[in-house]
Amino acid sequence: MSDTLSTPQLSPMAQSYKGAQPHHVVIVGGGFGGLYTAKSLKGKNVQVTLIDKRNFHLFQPLLYQVATGGLSAGDISSPLRAVLREQQNVQVLMGEVIGLDPDSQHIELKDGETIAYDSLIVATGVKHHYFGKEHWADIAPGIKTVEDALEMRRRIFLAFEAAEKEADPQRRKALQTFVVVGGGPTGVELAGALAELAHGTLKHDFRNIDTAQTQILLLEGMDRVLPPYPPELSVEARKSLEALGVTVRTSTLVTNIDGDVITLKCGDQQEQILAGTVLWAAGMQASPLGKVVAEKTGAELDRAGRVMVESDLSVPGYPNFYVLGDLAHYAHQGDRPLPGTAAVAMQQGEYLGKVIRKRLADQAVVPFQYKDYGSMAVIGRNAAVANLGLAKISGFPAWFIWVFVHIYYLIEFDNKLLVMTQWAWNYFTRKRGVRLITGDDDLPFETEPPESEAQDGPTANQPEKQQTVAKI
Numbered sequence: 001m002s003d004t005l006s007t008p009q010l011s012p013m014a015q016s017y018k019g020a021q022p023h024h025v026v027i028v029g030g031g032f033g034g035l036y037t038a039k040s041l042k043g044k045n046v047q048v049t050l051i052d053k054r055n056f057h058l059f060q061p062l063l064y065q066v067a068t069g070g071l072s073a074g075d076i077s078s079p080l081r082a083v084l085r086e087q088q089n090v091q092v093l094m095g096e097v098i099g100l101d102p103d104s105q106h107i108e109l110k111d112g113e114t115i116a117y118d119s120l121i122v123a124t125g126v127k128h129h130y131f132g133k134e135h136w137a138d139i140a141p142g143i144k145t146v147e148d149a150l151e152m153r154r155r156i157f158l159a160f161e162a163a164e165k166e167a168d169p170q171r172r173k174a175l176q177t178f179v180v181v182g183g184g185p186t187g188v189e190l191a192g193a194l195a196e197l198a199h200g201t202l203k204h205d206f207r208n209i210d211t212a213q214t215q216i217l218l219l220e221g222m223d224r225v226l227p228p229y230p231p232e233l234s235v236e237a238r239k240s241l242e243a244l245g246v247t248v249r250t251s252t253l254v255t256n257i258d259g260d261v262i263t264l265k266c267g268d269q270q271e272q273i274l275a276g277t278v279l280w281a282a283g284m285q286a287s288p289l290g291k292v293v294a295e296k297t298g299a300e301l302d303r304a305g306r307v308m309v310e311s312d313l314s315v316p317g318y319p320n321f322y323v324l325g326d327l328a329h330y331a332h333q334g335d336r337p338l339p340g341t342a343a344v345a346m347q348q349g350e351y352l353g354k355v356i357r358k359r360l361a362d363q364a365v366v367p368f369q370y371k372d373y374g375s376m377a378v379i380g381r382n383a384a385v386a387n388l389g390l391a392k393i394s395g396f397p398a399w400f401i402w403v404f405v406h407i408y409y410l411i412e413f414d415n416k417l418l419v420m421t422q423w424a425w426n427y428f429t430r431k432r433g434v435r436l437i438t439g440d441d442d443l444p445f446e447t448e449p450p451e452s453e454a455q456d457g458p459t460a461n462q463p464e465k466q467q468t469v470a471k472i
């Protein structure tokens with residue numbers, strides 16, 4: 001790969017820059033990639049329009065804290081307008097982009113409006129993937145948006161409330177069983193936080209149930225948790241999870257979810273367990289705009305629907321059209337595509353700001369090069385793992401670094417202060433104060449016995465059901 005990329009032959013960007021109007025950069029998506037691109041164009045002679053279907057930037061790495069009552073949604077969200085308030089060359093628009101035409105250089109919003117661009121940047125990220133079992137989404141919610149986190153919170157706390165009222169021991173046990181599907185960083189963080197909640201925070205709050213008896217089962221299809229991490233950190237993570245009371249099952253796949261009956265497959269063995277709450281942390285696929293990009297430009301998509309981009313993040317054949325962050329498949333560094341992380345998206349955003357500036361000045365650009373400063377996953381209070389290249393850290397030191405890195409990258413100063421205060425409070429009191437159940441109070445499925453069962457008392461099919469329930 002050559003070190004520099006030539007400026008497009010026709011240099012339309014440089015031409016538009018020399019015209020009367022400033023070059024118009026349209027950024028779709030105000031996540032890490034889009035926001036950092038907009039910020040890196042601060043003070044430059046370009047007009048930027050940043051469009052997001054939400055009016056806020058969301059710090060997704062802390063969503064699991066919202067789901068488990070540790071933080072409020074507002075603590076990890078920053079209004080995009082406020083973040084970019086000082087940046088006079090940026091206009092923020094709220095709207096969902098549903099179409100684009102790279103030939104006439106327009107994008108189309110859901111409300112029918114079209115917006116012309118000179119350079120287009122698409123950073124709309126990813127959404128959950130249920131591997132062809134999309135109907136599981138209702139039973140096993142994932143965690144990607146504020147709504148997802150609030151729905152998880154609702155189900156988690158509702159399950160404890162329902163268990164407190166439940167007289168039947170078997171159904172009470174099911175209500176106090178939580179299954180987290182997927183042992184990557186999100187699944188590990190969720191399972192650890194759930195264990196702390198059930199075995200610590202809630203211990204003295206109920207009268208009929210012992211929350212310490214809550215079972216938290218973390219399922220991973222591969223042979224270890226945190227598969228992208230070095231094996232020794234996977235071992236440490238597993239130990240920390242087990243110390244918190246999480247049952248970790250590796251090489252285990254979920255093959256069916258039917259109400260509260262979860263079917264698992266481990267090697268040739270099939271088994272069923274009863275669980276009142278199933279949380280999904282197993283897979284992601286590209287947001288729908290990826291498909292639109294492919295249809296309009298002929299760009300290739302990978303299996304997850306991510307757009308295969310050039311080494312300057314442009315879409316092949318369209319030098320003024322870029323895709324970055326989770327939606328991009330970047331295969332120009334190392335033997336594997338870059339991971340979908342906030343760090344990659346932020347660095348790509350900063351890089352793209354430079355690319356646009358250089359192209360407008362008719363200068364050559366170098367390919368994007370990701371600087372990997374390491375990755376971290378938190379398991380609970382005082383427990384985390386950090387892969388910092390040569391240094392592999394676990395336990396309290398890793399947790400300490402994790403806390404400060406996450407606070408540092410929260411976008412607004414107000415958020416940093418709030419989260420720091422909350423964390424200090426939670427740390428010393430072990431409290432999780434944001435345990436609100438909002439929305440409706442229905443459980444995801446019926447826990448009442450079917451009518452025949454209710455009439456017959458302890459029924460004929462109950463023992464059968466018990467037989468299928470594996471011990472966990």
Ligand SMILES: Cc1cc2nc3c(=O)[nH]c(=O)nc-3n(C[C@H](O)[C@H](O)[C@H](O)COP(=O)(O)OP(=O)(O)OC[C@H]3O[C@@H](n4cnc5c(N)ncnc54)[C@H](O)[C@@H]3O)c2cc1C
Nearest residue numbers: 029031032033052053060061097125325326340341342345
């Ligand atoms: C639970 C969770 C935990 C994570 N933890 C970590 C972590 O610890 N460390 C780490 O590095 N990474 C972590 N990540 C990954 C990280 O959050 C992503 O890699 C990062 O957010 C990707 O940035 P992005 O800009 O590509 O997309 P996003 O940040 O997802 O932003 C996409 C934006 O596009 C908007 N959008 C989508 N479609 C449209 C449309 N059609 N029109 C207009 N706007 C649209 C969305 O509203 C959103 O604001 C985590 C992710 C999750 C879900």
